[in-house]
Amino acid sequence: xxxxxxxxxxxxxxxxxxxxxxxxxxxxxxxxxxxxxxxxxxxxxxxxxxxxxxxxxxxxxxxxxxxxxxxxxxxxxxxxxxxxxxxxxxxxxxxxxxxxxxxxxxxxxxxxxxxxxxxxxxxxxxxxxxxxxxxxxxxxxxxxxxxxxxxxxxxxxxxxxxxxxxxxxxxxxxxxxxxxxxxxxxxxxxxxxxxxxxxxxxxxxxxxxxxxxxxxxxxxxxxxxxxxxxxxxxxxxxxxxxxxxxxxxxxxxxxxxxxxxxxxxxxxxxxxxxxxxxxxxxxxxxxxxxxxxxxxxxxxxxxxxxxxxxxxxxxxxxxxxxxxxxxxxxxxxxxxxxxxxxxxxxxxxxxxxxxxxxxxxxxxxxxxxxxxxxxxxxxxxxxxxxxxxxxxxxxxxxxxxxxxxxxxxxxxxxxxxxxxxxxxxxxxxxxxxxxxxxxxxxxxxxxxxxxxxxxxxxxxxxxxxxxxxxxxxxxxxxxxxxxxxxxxxxxxxxxxxxxxxxxxxxxxxxxxxxxxxxxxxxxxxxxxxxxxxxxxxxxxxxxxxxxxxxxxxxxxxxxxxxxxxxxxxxxxxxxxxxxxxxxxxxxxxxxxxxxxxxxxxxxxxxxxxxxxxxxxxxxxxxxxxxxxxxxxxxxxxxxxxxxxxxxxxxxxxxxxxxxxxxxxxxxxxxxxxxxxxxxxxxxxx
Amino acid sequence: xxxxxxxxxxxxxxxxxxxxxxxxxxxxxxxxxxxxxxxxxxxxxxxxxxxxxxxxxxxxxxxxxxxxxxxxxxxxxxxxxxxxxxxxxxxxxxxxxxxxxxxxxxxxxxxxxxxxxxxxxxxxxxxxxxxxxxxxxxxxxxxxxxxxxxxxxxxxxxxxxxxxxxxxxxxxxxxxxxxxxxxxxxxxxxxxxxxxxxxxxxxxxxxxxxxxxxxxxxxxxxxxxxxxxxxxxxxxxxxxxxxxxxxxxxxxxxxxxxxxxxxx
Numbered sequence: 001x002x003x004x005x006x007x008x009x010x011x012x013x014x015x016x017x018x019x020x021x022x023x024x025x026x027x028x029x030x031x032x033x034x035x036x037x038x039x040x041x042x043x044x045x046x047x048x049x050x051x052x053x054x055x056x057x058x059x060x061x062x063x064x065x066x067x068x069x070x071x072x073x074x075x076x077x078x079x080x081x082x083x084x085x086x087x088x089x090x091x092x093x094x095x096x097x098x099x100x101x102x103x104x105x106x107x108x109x110x111x112x113x114x115x116x117x118x119x120x121x122x123x124x125x126x127x128x129x130x131x132x133x134x135x136x137x138x139x140x141x142x143x144x145x146x147x148x149x150x151x152x153x154x155x156x157x158x159x160x161x162x163x164x165x166x167x168x169x170x171x172x173x174x175x176x177x178x179x180x181x182x183x184x185x186x187x188x189x190x191x192x193x194x195x196x197x198x199x200x201x202x203x204x205x206x207x208x209x210x211x212x213x214x215x216x217x218x219x220x221x222x223x224x225x226x227x228x229x230x231x232x233x234x235x236x237x238x239x240x241x242x243x244x245x246x247x248x249x250x251x252x253x254x255x256x257x258x259x260x261x262x263x264x265x266x267x268x269x270x271x272x273x274x275x276x277x278x279x280x281x282x283x284x285x286x287x288x289x290x291x292x293x294x295x296x297x298x299x300x301x302x303x304x305x306x307x308x309x310x311x312x313x314x315x316x317x318x319x320x321x322x323x324x325x326x327x328x329x330x331x332x333x334x335x336x337x338x339x340x341x342x343x344x345x346x347x348x349x350x351x352x353x354x355x356x357x358x359x360x361x362x363x364x365x366x367x368x369x370x371x372x373x374x375x376x377x378x379x380x381x382x383x384x385x386x387x388x389x390x391x392x393x394x395x396x397x398x399x400x401x402x403x404x405x406x407x408x409x410x411x412x413x414x415x416x417x418x419x420x421x422x423x424x425x426x427x428x429x430x431x432x433x434x435x436x437x438x439x440x441x442x443x444x445x446x447x448x449x450x451x452x453x454x455x456x457x458x459x460x461x462x463x464x465x466x467x468x469x470x471x472x473x474x475x476x477x478x479x480x481x482x483x484x485x486x487x488x489x490x491x492x493x494x495x496x497x498x499x500x501x502x503x504x505x506x507x508x509x510x511x512x513x514x515x516x517x518x519x520x521x522x523x524x525x526x527x528x529x530x531x532x533x534x535x536x537x538x539x540x541x542x543x544x545x546x547x548x549x550x551x552x553x554x555x556x557x558x559x560x561x562x563x564x565x566x567x568x569x570x571x572x573x574x575x576x577x578x579x580x581x582x583x584x585x586x587x588x589x590x591x592x593x594x595x596x597x598x599x600x601x602x603x604x605x606x607x608x609x610x611x612x613x614x615x616x617x618x619x620x621x622x623x624x625x626x627x628x629x630x631x632x633x634x635x636x637x638x639x640x641x642x643x644x645x646x647x648x649x650x651x652x653x654x655x656x657x658x659x660x661x662x663x664x665x666x667x668x669x670x671x672x673x674x675x676x677x678x679x680x681x682x683x684x685x
Numbered sequence: 686x687x688x689x690x691x692x693x694x695x696x697x698x699x700x701x702x703x704x705x706x707x708x709x710x711x712x713x714x715x716x717x718x719x720x721x722x723x724x725x726x727x728x729x730x731x732x733x734x735x736x737x738x739x740x741x742x743x744x745x746x747x748x749x750x751x752x753x754x755x756x757x758x759x760x761x762x763x764x765x766x767x768x769x770x771x772x773x774x775x776x777x778x779x780x781x782x783x784x785x786x787x788x789x790x791x792x793x794x795x796x797x798x799x800x801x802x803x804x805x806x807x808x809x810x811x812x813x814x815x816x817x818x819x820x821x822x823x824x825x826x827x828x829x830x831x832x833x834x835x836x837x838x839x840x841x842x843x844x845x846x847x848x849x850x851x852x853x854x855x856x857x858x859x860x861x862x863x864x865x866x867x868x869x870x871x872x873x874x875x876x877x878x879x880x881x882x883x884x885x886x887x888x889x890x891x892x893x894x895x896x897x898x899x900x901x902x903x904x905x906x907x908x909x910x911x912x913x914x915x916x917x918x919x920x921x922x923x924x925x926x927x928x929x930x931x932x933x934x935x936x937x938x939x940x941x942x943x944x945x946x947x948x949x
Binding site for chain 2: 437442
């Protein structure tokens with residue numbers, strides 16, 4: 001047992017009708033699958049040929065390797081040289097409480113999942129998988145926010161993948177490894193389909209994590225790294241030449257996207273003569289020197305207090321440092337400068353003109369007994385870097401507010417310009433009543449100012465917008481789930497849209513299919529999990545405390561609910577079968593109509609996979625049945641209509657938002673001032 | 686310090702900007718909140734109410750509290766500064782006491798309105814304006830050179846016939862002064878509640894322009910499709926005949942970005 005797909009407990013049904021009639025009795029097998037072993041489950045799925053109805057609809061290509069296999073091989077690929085400890089390792093971690101999700105963005109000091117360093121010290125590539133910390137001064141950073149999201153998505157996916165599979169994601173599993181679907185090429189991204197309710201993980205390749213520890217693979221052999229990955233000490237001999245040294249670098253380079261980067265090193269033991277260098281260096285710099293002695297490396301040395309900038313000759317900078325001192329090193333990518341601190345005191349700028357650098361935190365030492373422990377932000381810093389960051393952010397924010405924006409509205413004043421933006425938003429997005437009220441109030445405002453003057457020339461004119469009303473009605477129909485009505489109206493008012501924009505038409509048709517599935521599913525009782533419950537539990541079931549999150553609360557459903565209660569059980573059963581047949585027929589017609597277009601495959605697979613589940617509302621694809629899923633459909637149609645009328649597909653304010661985010665992102669990419677701006681946090685909240 | 690070219694990071698290209706644009710997920714609820722913030726702060730109560738119901742969101746302030754601010758704005762727009770001051774004191778008794786500059790601006794506007802209503806011909810009687818200036822403004826002006834200068838400039842209005850007003854004084858009689866003062870009052874009423882004086886929308890516009898400038902400073906080409914506001918001209922072309930004066934050039938540029946953004 002336990003290995004059967006939902007529809008196959010008593011052997012695969014041979015035709016469409018068998019699928020239909022088997023739907024309800026399937027329940028027991030569903031439960032057993034839920035409890036079952038996922039790997040064997042997937043294997044049995046592969047060996048089971050797909051039953052009649054579904055294989056008509058879905059891509060008939062035979063499924064290839066199971067999803068779970070794919071997933072693990074990708075995991076191990078990402079773990080590169082650690083390929084041997086694959087899935088077992090992963091599952092072990094998932095079962096250790098507290099292993100995941102430590103150190104959230106809002107965290108203050110002290111809560112940093114620090115212990116992970118011990119637990120996973122041997123697993124180098126787990127740096128952004130196991131432990132995640134946010135240095136306090138980077139709490140606003142957009143880059144760190146992204147890292148955090150990627151981390152969350154990854155851990156969530158890892159945590160949820162096994163149970164999700166056990167619930168029977170057969171169709172999805174084979175789908176995500178199906179070679180005929182380039183968009184769903186086998187990669188870790190396949191996982192995003194399993195956890196769609198979460199933001200999809202960022203492509204880690206594009207995001208540089210923060211340095212989190214010293215890298216075993218990137219150190220001089222005369223240096224030994226402590227078990228926490230943060231402490232280093234000198235293990236070489238005492239006979240090093242003057243120009244020799246031993247250095248180490250971190251696991252990741254410093255991401256310039258943070259704008260300002262800072263770390264601190266505590267000199268736990270100065271060694272024989274305090275010959276220790278703290279700084280940063282490029283990836284190829286020799287590790288047989290102290291930071292600062294080589295091109296592409298910069299450092300401050302404790303023995304003489306000098307700074308070294310890519311050469312053996314030092315420059316007078318500050319005091320010496322010795323055992324017990326905390327030395328901080330900061331890089332400001334916006335100004336291209338670097339500074340050091342000693343025991344919380346800023347020592348002034350050390351280097352300038354740091355352009356286009358790709359560097360790692362680095363320490364170097366050359367005498368026995370030297371020992372240094374660093375803090376990359378896992379713990380609070382001695383120097384008040386938070387305050388420095390705050391002041392930098394204030395300066396930028398003042399500059400932004402002081403920016404002259406008159407270039408945007410040469411022909412009218414700023415207020416009228418903003419009014420136009422707002423009015424266009426209402427008109428564009430179909431807020432008809434709001435648009436009218438706004439126009440009235442703007443007119444009243446002008447009249448108050450100059451009762452005698454005709455203000456129409458300098459004013460926002462919003463006419464009674466018949467077009468807006470039409471679009472609003474179409475949107476309302478989609479939001480009510482009445483796709484037929486929406487299609488009919490669109491045909492009547494904007495016949496060219498559905499003709500010319502086949503993608504929009506296709507999406508409407510698909511939505512109609514989804515709505516049919518939803519209506520059918522609503523005839524089932526609300527608790528598919530309580531399999532033992534007879535069919536008549538549906539009425540109050542919706543209301544009681546055990547209601548599921550799948551419950552939809554729009555008024556329409558209540559009506560349907562009522563209708564349902566009026567029906568006898570037998571009627572429901574008949575109605576269910578009828579609806580299901582209708583839905584399948586509609587699906588087949590849909591498939592036929594668009595069969596020549598291979599670009600529709602992915603969409604077909606997604607919506608037809610709803611057939612896989614006895615109650616699609618409890619399936620991994622349940623989000624398709626959400627009321628919220630109607631919004632993008634309504635918006636796409638609205639945009640298509642607007643474009644067909646020669647207007648912009650997006651409201652100006654939406655473009656403003658989108659463009660601003662993109663611009664700020666680009667500015668942050670180079671470590672510019674954009675790095676200190678988090679558009680959503682700073683400007684929209 | 687110069688570094689070898691091998692370490693230089695990739696310069697963002699036009700391509701990466703387009704990629705970024707595609708990646709940005711515009712949150713509808715953020716957009717709605719942005720617009721609601723505008724309606725609230727700029728004082729459009731009935732639009733705010735309709736918007737709350739049409740967009741199915743919570744209004745940020747009650748209609749009544751927006752209405753109170755609208756009443757103050759309208760009083761100032763009408764030139765009825767006395768009633769505006771009374772209403773402000775009702776709403777926030779400490780505001781004008783704490784913000785002397787704002788109080789003086791209101792009183793000076795009141796003086797301007799008195800002068801306007803007294804008429805500006807040699808036959809009109811300027812006594813009420815002079816009385817008001819000496820009792821209300823004079824004592825305050827002594828404490829602050831800027832106040833004094835503003836007062837003197839305003840009093841100069843009395844020396845000219847209206848039709849002969851030199852341009853630098855004519856601006857005092859411009860209705861724009863009412864708009865400016867009303868805006869300052871509105872911002873002050875808000876600063877009491879939240880720190881920012883501007884609407885989120887206005888801040889976002891500033892940020893856009895600022896980012897554009899930084900972009901250009903970094904010697905990066907700014908594609909025309911980043912000019913979101915051209916959408917206005919574009920959309921208004923068909924149905925707006927009251928002289929938006931959208932230049933032909935702007936309109937051409939606008940139709941192109943619309944097409945590009947659509948792909949995004």
